[in-house]
Amino acid sequence: MHSRRSAQEVLLCDLCETVPLQSHCELCNINLCKACVGEHLSDSSKRHNVVPFLHIKSTPNYHKCPDHADKHCEIYCEKCGIPVCLTCVTSGKHKGHDISDILEKVSAKTESLQKDLKELETRMYPRYEEMASNVETEKAEIETKYWKLTTTADEQGEILHREITAIVNQRKSAIAEMKTKHLDALNKNTEKIAQKMAELKQIMSDLKSILKSNDVSLTSTYKSRNSEFRTLPPKVRVTVPSFTAQKINKDQLNEMFGSLPPLSINTEHGDTMKSAEAVSSPPVKPLLDETRVTATIDTEYYRLFSVSCLSEDQVWTCVNSKTMKLLNLQSELLTSIQTKSGNTPQDITVTRDGDLVYTDYNDKTINLVKNKQIQTVITLQGWGPGYVCCTAGNGLLVTMVSDDGEQFKVVRYSGSTEKQSIQFDDQGRPLYSSGTIKYLSENRNLDICVADFGARAVVVVNQSGKLRFRYTGHPSNTQQSFDPAGITTDSQSHILTADDDNDRIHILDLDGQFLHYIHCHLERPYGLCVDIRDNLFVAECNTAKVKKIQYL
Known part of the structure; x- marks a missing residue:
């Protein structure tokens, strides 16, 4: 697989490296987008055979026989387990062996390879990433x-x-x-x-x-x-007394x-993951009828907008202040970081390595905080970064607003490299409103979920940026219009979004069907995040408190 591609990335053109591919030149073995096909064909020094990308495998690529240079290996020897040519079967060392059609064998092998690749990319590697994150x-x-x-x-x-x-x-x-x-x-x-x-x-x-x-x-x-x-x-x-020292x-x-017990370091046997056939989905965790608050953190801010989990008992928070705070469940301040520019951070997220990322809208930068040192990883021009989330592949999704405030898009980054830009639907219409408040989250199935406050809707697109659905609220018990603020997803692929004016959290399934409300006496819920055990953390705007809620 191409080094720039993973299960979490859209396959891009090999020439421009920005637009999804559509075609493939079989003679040059290069992937092309629609715009780059003409540029590629303009090189008359070579022969070209451009076909739709989906048709690449329609023309089999037979290897030449090592024993008969003028023959191709179009037959599969079942006894030896290798491709051979017709001459090998009729007169060579494979004479009398059971043979089969190599395309059928390749088809079966290809299906097996695809299953292995899917399991490695979607199940095994994320588990290793999760383990590494847990160690950090x-x-x-x-x-x-x-x-x-x-x-x-x-x-x-x-x-x-x-x-x-x-x-x-x-x-x-x-x-x-x-x-x-x-x-x-x-x-x-x-x-x-x-x-x-x-x-x-x-x-x-x-x-x-x-x-x-x-x-x-x-x-x-x-x-x-x-x-x-x-x-x-x-x-x-x-008689002067004497001092008797003991x-x-x-x-x-x-x-x-006081004493310390002996140092204890235990190495447990690693768990054996079940095969993809044995496990098709994570363990089912049903929704609780009665959700409950298990902890309340007082941030001592005036207002609170964003929260991001570092662990089950530590969260990063930020408001309209240049200072970001790391707090535990006892409201104790563990660490505070001031922005590099002195501006207010627009949003924060925590990477799988446990590092803090914040966006600086006024400075047009995206910054990484590692060991209390701030590194600017992305500097923008013409666009201001808004809200941010970490992806399953440890990349970033960032919402952006144009300098004139008229355009909005979601951009995917791998490191500091832009990999994907999502702005329009199939008819060329804007997917999102022009407002700035748009929290976002990546779901377990790699859907990109945006809480579009200006449009009063949750807008969900798939990994390639194609619109899946819009959720505009549930009619039952809604006192005010639906005002989605913070948004997050959990291990069950639930989408949870904060309904600011109605003091509640909406829980949707991955297809946008309403499932349940979370109330818990919330006061203007804003930022949301979920830890690895599916505990929900809610940042209340007015009280500046973070509530930890059990809902599964």
Whole structure:
């Protein structure tokens, strides 16, 4: 298969690479659109044989026989399992072997090849893509959970630090109190000694005066006080306490701090997918009679317009602000990103790799946010990008409005390369109104579903851009006219669209037949998305809340 083609892409002309092919030149082995046929035939240096593309297989391409150069292998040898020529059968080493018509064998083999290719493209490869996406989602969740573990360890460390600091302060306070009491006792002892010393000095002075005076009266009346001072004042002994430090037991300290269980990494045996014959559709999930809100996220915006799931418990949101927020079910802000230009993003989506994509209408760019780094992947001229969704092949579908506001189209991108433009029906009439509000989603059968707010209709085209149907609302219980805003699809190929004025969600089957309403006390539902388990996330415009709803 051509390297530029996949099950999710329209087969394009090999010359212009923009328009679906219609013809094939058998001699040059090249696919052509109607406009490029004339250009190809103008090359007179070669012979050409242009046929409708659907007729390519009508002329068999027989290989030359390796043993008989002038013969073609037009017969199939059943015993050897290879194509052979008539000479090989009649006179060569395949003489007497069972033979059959090679075209019948090729037809059977071709049918088998087509079945294998269809199964690989539509079932197996998407499952591998889904697994890869799930691993990326799990990696992001692990980053968050390990960050929380590290934060918990830091918090526990701070608690222990505070406790140890408090104990240290208590010990230092007790030491200071002991010191004060000891010094007070010594100071009182010093005062008593000083008092006795002052008395002794006075007595010694008096005795010296008596002896010097030779006064008979004073000498005869003197009474000794020496016996009073022979007993010394009490001596205060102070013993400074010692600090007995306990040896730190690291095991006890580790246990006190908290522990982690051993690392556990389990590798499960991969599931074996059933064959395409055994499984023709995903498991049936019936609609619930009573839908219920399982979580409510408060974004703290003034108004809310778009929501896109990163995982079952994390969603990206955006409003009329340059900041886009990643929130969990507890309304905790996990990450915020500001647009590269400072403009308001028109819409957001999450790729299968878990990266954020946003459109910048004023800057005419489509941008990819990977590891918090913004990369402009597409820059437009003459058109402004509106709403965006990721496709099954990990490409993008983008709604666009012309600079004069008069034209509207849906463009498919693979990377930064435009692969398809959808604007008109088979009669050349515009498929969509000229308004700007047009959310879109790709269904499981690769239909492109656009909620055309201006036309008050959901417009659905197939993979090649051919109109399948328009849904203009259901007559029952409709208070106001049908105003489709956000739109999304689920694993059952249901189409879910937000009816803004009527505060409800319409659920349609893949052919546009109305199935059910979701009410859940919604207030102006706008943006919608569905996670891998078919949980519906609804962005309420007026309340700026995201409601997670179980409806299957």
